Amino acid sequence: MLKYGHSLIRLILVALAFHSITSSRAKSAERQTVAPKSRHRMDRPMLAALFLPPYHLKSTEASLEHRHLANIESVEPILDIAIGDAQGRYIYEWSLDEPWMKLLKVPINECEDQKRVAWAALEAVKWTNGSGLDVAFGPACDYVLATANRILSFSKVPMFTSAGFSEWFKDKANNAELMTRVGPLQDHIALMIEQLSDRFGWVRPTLFYQKAFWESELLESGFCKMMMTGLFVRSANKQSNLSPNPRILPNYEGDGGIREVYAQNLIDNVGVERAVIILCASPDTVREIMLAAHDLGMATSGEYVFINIDVSTGSHAEKPWIRANETNSPENEKAKQAYRALKTISLRRSDLDEYKNFESRVKERAEKKYNYSAKTGKEYEMNNFISAFYDAVLLYAIALNETLTEGLDPRNGHNITSKMWSRTFVGITGNVSIDENGDRYSDYSLLDLDPSQEKFVEVAYYSGASNELKQVSEFHWVGGSPPKDSPICGWDHSKCPEGYPVYVYLLLGSAIFILILMCGFIYFWRRYRLEAELAAMSWKIRWEDLNGDESKKEKKKNKRSRKVHGYQYESEALLRSSSRTSVTSDKRSSSSGATRKISAMIDRKFSIFTRKKSSPTQDKNNQQMNSHNHVDNSQSPFVSNVEGVHFKEGDVEAGDRRVSSPISTNSDATSKKKKSSNEDEFELQTKKSISLRNRKLSFGGLSIKSGGSVETIQMQNNAQIYTKTAIYKGTIVAVKKLNIDPKKYPKLELPRALLMEFKRMKDLQHDHITRFTGACVDCPHYCLVQEYCPKGSLEDILENEKIELDKMMKYSLLHDLVKGMYFLHSSYVGSHGKLKSSNCVVDSRFVLKVTDFGFHKLHAMEDENIDEIGEHAFYRKKLWTAPEILRNPSAFPPNGTKAGDSYSFAIILHEMLFRKGVFYRDDEPSPKEIYDRVRKEPGPDEELYRPQIPESALSDDPVEPHLINLMMGCWAEEPHDRPDFSVIRKVVRSLNKNNETSNLVDNLLKRMEQYANNLEGLVEERTQEYFAEKKKVEDLLHQLLPPSVADQLISGRAVQAEAFDSVTIYFSDIVGFTALSSMSTPMQVVTLLNDLYMAFDGVVDNFRVYKVETIGDAYMVVSGLPERHDQHASQIAQMALALLHKVKNFVIRHRPDEQLKLRIGIHSGSVVAGVVGSKMPRYCLFGDTVNTSSRMESNGLPLRIHVSKQTKEILDKEPGFRLVLRGEVEMKGKGKQTTYWLKGYKDQNIPDFGPEYA
Template identity: 40%
Template sequence: MASGRHVTLLLLMLGYAGWASGGCREAQLPRDCEALCSFDQHGQVTSCELRAAVLLVNNSKYEISLMKVMPVLDLAVAKARSLGLLPYWLKLTFFPQDDGCDATYAQIGAIDSYSSCVHVFFGPACDYCVASVGRITKFLNAPLITTGGFTYDFTEKKVTCADEYFMTVRMGALSFRDIAFVFIDQMKRNRWKKMHLLYDTNGQNVVAGRHTCQLMMKSMVQFVKKEEIDYGTFDVDSVHVKDYPEVLRDHIGNVYSVVVMCANATTIREILLAAEELGMVDSGEYVFFSIELTSSDNSTKEPWRVVGDTPERNEKARKAYQALLTVTTRTPDNVEYLNFSREVKSLAQSRYNFTFGNSSVSTFVTAFYDAVLLYALALKESLPDKPGEVNLDGGNLTRRMWGRSFKGITGYVHIDENGDRIADYSLLDMNPETSKFEIVANYYGANKTLEYIPGKRIHWSGDRLEPPPDTPTCGYDGSLCPDNSLPGYAILSIVLSSIVVFLVVGSVFIYRHFKLEAEIASMTWKVHWEDVIVMPSEKFKAGSLYSLAPNKQRGSQLSIYSEDNMSLPGGMDRRSFVPTGIYKTSKIAIRPIPRNKVEISRPLLLELKRMKDLQHDHLVRFYGACVDPPHCCLLTEYCPRGSLQDILENEQMKLDKVFRGSLIHDIVRGMGYLHASDIRSHGNLKSTNCLVDSRFVLKIADFGLHELRKPHPLDPDEDRNSYAYWRKQLWTAPELLRMGRRPAEGTQKGDVYSFAIIVHEIEMRQGPFYLGNASNLSPREIIEGVRRGGGSPLRPFLDETSVDEEVASLMDRCWAEDPAGRPDFAGLKEIVRKINKDSRINNLLDNLLSRMEHYADNLENLVAERTADYLEEKRKCEELLYQLLPKSVASQLILGRSVIAETYDQVTIYFSDIVGFTSLSAESTPLQVVDLLNDLYTCFDSIIENFDVYKVETIGDAYMVVSGLPVRNGMNHAREIARMSLALRDTVMTFSIRHRPNEQLKLRIGMHSDVIDDNDST
């Protein structure tokens, strides 16, 4: 402190007046006590003392006692000093007083402390003590900061000095009013309208002194009344433990389902044991709540277990506690609080010779830490930075503590405008797996809401999933439910009827078993080879569609049966049709079994029977199997239109949206039926085994009987480097590709993936697994990419401009990398139905007629195109014929008539050749000779068009023309030939040989007039 500076003496004076006035003291009166400040030799203040009374019970059995609180206060002063809340010159001294949790001793301790010049009171904790001291401090003009004061009386508004607890600040993390709000929230949430309150008057008195639970229930009643909730009360302190079952029967019985209890842990356990004995727990119609005012170690407690009790009773108690929910104050679980708890224990042991034990420090005790910080915050706003005259008016300090928030050791502390701390609460339920209580919900006092913890739920007794009603349905003894017991004769009738039903059902099962065995033994699927009429083999002969359409051979074999899955004998050409025949007047496809001998086992017999019984509009029918060597084969329905792949690769076949939707719908219906049958899955679904019959109905083939379809084990394996080996796996799902030995029957999700690839083929018509024009991956590279998977797995290319959004979404879902993400065919049926909702197809008949109409239109277009091509070729042939023959002769020949010889009396013939043509040809190349003759005769032909003549023939360099036939021109024939000859001569004079431009071409001309026969001319 600077020398020479005079600082006025700090006056810390409180006054006292008679209590009879009923008001607060408005002026500070001096007290006869020692000076609280120290002075230096110059008379300046060097330090001052601030005295605080601590009114608590000096008994460690209480939750809040002097030996537990004093180390907390010491740590709080050190923290306030480090935060700069207490000036360096001010010393805070605590004066502990034992109030014995008695109102009289509390009043005496308050008067004694006031006589010792204390300026603030911390405590007391017992409610009766808080009430008596709170009324005194109003007249002493000193703040009272307590962690007690739980009853609703202390929450009344403190607006004026005339109010009873005008100088009281409540710092405790508990309020009976707020606990009542927690239960009211539960009542509203679960639609409960009535409840029963069981309490032990002096239960949990270590928290708030005498009558703690009675005061708790008194507060509860005040707020339950306002909500118009029906309630009942009973004090178990008035009866013996052995009478608890009778209390439950008489006061709860079949009237109340919701029971709220406040008592010691031992009493709660005995009440729940009595409830379990009465059957209230097993019935699931009752729920018990326990109000636990202490807050330490909530999540690890096992209150049902009592050391020293029998294992049988402990087990009964554990079962009974399943019907219990506990409401308690919320305990901090952060690291800072746990470290502080250990620090308090250490200081209590070293400075106050007190041991807490293994449990953590209660929030009631640590609340005094926050109380000192709150008082220091208000004090800092009233004291100067240096020693001097200050105003320690208790009323002013108290108001500064109201309506503020700060960070304390238990978290953020919120003091409302009435000087009461806003606290939070937890709802605990016993986890049936660990038998320990866990927090399932928290009640936040700031907004008065109960919020459940995500992933947690209440385990209601009786394995209920919902809370019970507020009134028992049947009651603990079932007396509320009507007696539905049957008389003896009715019971006898039921027993006899049950025996009869059992015998009938058993007989049905036995009959069906023997019938199944008889059907298996009868082998209705078996076909004898002599009953099959084999049709002659025909190559590339199909219906009118294929006879009109050119076969592009883009990988398809135009097979009647699936070529990929055919296991043909060696040497048979896959491009030929599958063998066909007649069996019982039905045309069938004969599929050879790739082995000479078939061993018939019971599983194979059962599967053959199932295949024989399997019939559906969109599944290829199985007629039977022939197992007579060497004609082992499968007989199936014949589909003359070939496979779906054949149709898609036929560019002349136009597929509109309706037709494409019909094909997709057929696949979905067929596969849906197949998955629902005993076959379960296909395993090798492709566009090549989707066959089309004569009515353009798509049918699924190559399912089931995988034991007969696979090659013989001794047959050589297929070449893994061949194109065909990898190509036929383009439809296989990635999870199957990754298997070392994939099942022959596949999986249902794998079939969905294959269906997506087929849909892509139908929509794009670019073959299986089309990746766009820019991609040139081989089938093997594609399979490796699909097997590899990853975040962006390899999938076919989708052209968004040509594929509907709904269909594209369908494909994306069906070829998802995760099989669980793919829909099943039952769900696909609904999806496809929605996609086709705007089409004209409503039923099977409309579907068939629409397809046949589309097929007929397609044929008409093909016929029209072929007719136009034919007429164009005919026109070209006629033009050529007119150029080769006279028009009159050509016309007769075109009409199919014979040409009659005719004599012409007046005809002149012109003939010419090139002089020296032989030597000229010898000296020229063949191409030069051709160019010469072509140039010359082109020139001649352009000249003779101007005259009435007809060119007969040109042979080498000879050129022959006639006039007077085939059209007679009278006497003009000689003149026309002469004029033409002169024109040709003049042209030759100026004609230039391309490869000999300096050489003159010479033409020798002859003419002759005579009678001629047109047979000679032709």
């Protein structure tokens, strides 16, 4: 393909460029003289050349103006921004004061004319020869690219291009060793088409491509021809199953008669045998082909599919059929119908906010700095061809930074290129991967016309890195299904004759008869299956089945836990278990060894502070619980130790909660007396003892800011909320006991209607309703078993002040509630009837689900006596009920009405928006008062008695007016004035549209992120406390031990004793300290020593010494350990002089006129140092040097510095110290020793304390 270009290049190289190539090689040799490991700043900016055509360029074939996708005007602002971004990220350490890269614009003409190729070669020679070119961007035409590449490669200049589609460029070792292709490659498009064809069984596509390609295209004849040739070559080499039929299209020049030409091409080359047509042409040509296909019926029959390769992703990508200058408006509608049969392959655009911001920056830069619209006559439009140049600059900057860091020559293209290939970096579109051959892995989108949105949307995408075609949404086919590889009837129906033989009708009739027989068989078989399922009662759960092996294992595990932790009561083990899952026990980062012990100590202290002691009454109740099978909900949360059915800890499950409050205390006592006989019968009928474990809500104590809601009254009464859970077939389930009197119903009758309801409830599945697991109908254990949601109910979440819910989270939960209710209203259930916030539970994924619906016939058997459950709880349950149902409950069905559910939804909505509790009012009415006021019919001018909207909540966190209007509409007095859930769903969906359009994983992640953010504050607070305590401990350890030794202990390493050959030790004490102490009070002595040693410590900090210890009035300092150095004697001597000067000015508080007499001794020698002891560890020194130093101090004189002979010899090596011979001194255990007095150092003398101390 490039043979003419290659021969011409050879002539140019021989005739014109030999001397420039030679000089370039010489320059390259000079570049290699740089020391390979020297780090240096850039001596000058990197010089880059931009080889692209200008925007206005006259065609050599016709007088048409070609506007290229990638031209100097469109790429220049991108490179400008990329150079600035790269400097801030990677080049700031090496760049000069001026920009790190200078850009030279080299206009390259079109590639049809071989003379222009020669001109491009001359341009490359000129820029390479004289200016020291470092990197090149472009060209975008393969002919020009090959020419420029050959010349620039001799000068070791790396190249970036968004073109290079020819197979010739794949052989990088021989043809393009310094070229990096950052644009789309036809290989990936061919692989995508092959995978798409394999998925739908297509093997014989027709390839239509345009030789002079696109009025607004980049590569003219190169791209389409090469892409189509690639498909054909892969087929010829048996690399794919496709048998393509390539055909060249005539150029579109705006002539109206071209459509007939395209139609004839479709008839001749596609006809009735091939159904898949792959197009590679300009947008106008594609539109004319699709209109021609529409006229022939190919685009509307559903038997043909057109696949358009559009490598750009401009504004025409979503609605490419529209032409703004179309005078015939029906033509656009006709084109839209034709485009339903078209699929488009395009470069995948990034949806990241960063890319959108980048696009805005580029447009702004193009207009303000380069006046783009004035030059080109149109607005700036971004596409992946030109954005690839941004990634190219970043990649070059990364490689340049690494090259400079390693001390290599940055002007050698081989050094740069080797660091750009086989790597992944973060570009403007996300992660960008370059393979080992220097080619970019490109991703492509398959676009499809969505009829509902009336625009092209992504239905699948191809990942170049993984070579995989992934579907993201449903395809839209004209015929409802993918076309076959060959049309069934053809565009002219020539393959489907008008009349059929008689046997065809006979076969058709037989098929219909057989179909009827099959339908009848299926009907009766399904009826038989239904009756069999009703008789099998798969929903039925035996009471003994809740006592599975899992519960026994769990009980053994709990017992082991109690033994290990040493708890006296099982409740303590439960408390410990709950503390593990609390906020305070979240994972903390800590270092090994001592810091882990500190973390464990803090955790233990926290658990001790949060543990509650049991009262004697509770212990007594606990013993009573252990001796009886029945467990009352109002008892203490201690758990009985008897064996039997084991219920695990669980959170609040709606409808199965018991509220204890002083309001219902008397009624509870009365009810216990009434139940005594039933409990005796319960014990006789139960074969196995039962251990029920009631679990408190995992969100902790409930609280609310306002004091005017029913919840506040409930909280002030110290109410506790429980639920029961059990393990059934290895899964934790919620158990809701039915309050059915076993005497009245010793055996439940199960009519067919009730059996049908059980089956329907078992089959009822939705993401936002709880699953019905089964029911126990064995007397007296009547209960319902449902899905367990560990996060508790919506009421509990709203009442917990520690859980912060932003608008997104509230709308998400609200949307879940609406979707669940919409499903119930659309199902056989019809309506809920008992909708309230406590009947909305939240699972572990923070998804809200509606519960406690259905089974109204069973609930009708329950005894609901106001004397039994208390007035407060009885009327509180009615606060969500619609007023018309409160006035006349018997006039409505047991499952309520849809309008009544809308009213209940309004009350819940008020709870969620303002978090003031149910039916908030400023006057704080009781539930009975609210019940009476709502039940009473309002007068003509009387205001409805409904929850109040707090003004403070509206001002602090404004609520959407749509929600306020929706809430007030739902609690309207007349049922027909309330909107149903289809209307509610639309309103809530509009508020939650961001979550509605996202996929399930994104929505789940948002919810979990919000839940994590709620805990983040507490975790951060606890973490800061932990780190503060840890820092205190480490600081204290650094004060007690040398820093190097303390660091070893903190890191968990053992400190080994270490020998030091030469150190200098300082000893001092206070002469007459005993007499001074006898004349002072203990507090005065302590104050004296504290003042003195504080002053000494301030002096010691100025020298390279380590304070070993202070014992009484003795002060010991050493130099030369644990950090070894040769100045230890000098440092100790200078410190001793400084301490004498400090003593000179030291004033004893209680005896200001008395001079403190300090006696100092210094000696040098070898010692051994190490940490002694595990409790109160000390860093101690051992050896004869320590004893000699002490003797030097004790045999010295007040206010003098007594120096041994060994120390004197060391000090003599450093001029400046003045020492006076004292003579021989008899020392205990040492005999006679020659010692000296230290008088001063350089211009510093010992202080003058008077003639008696001279």
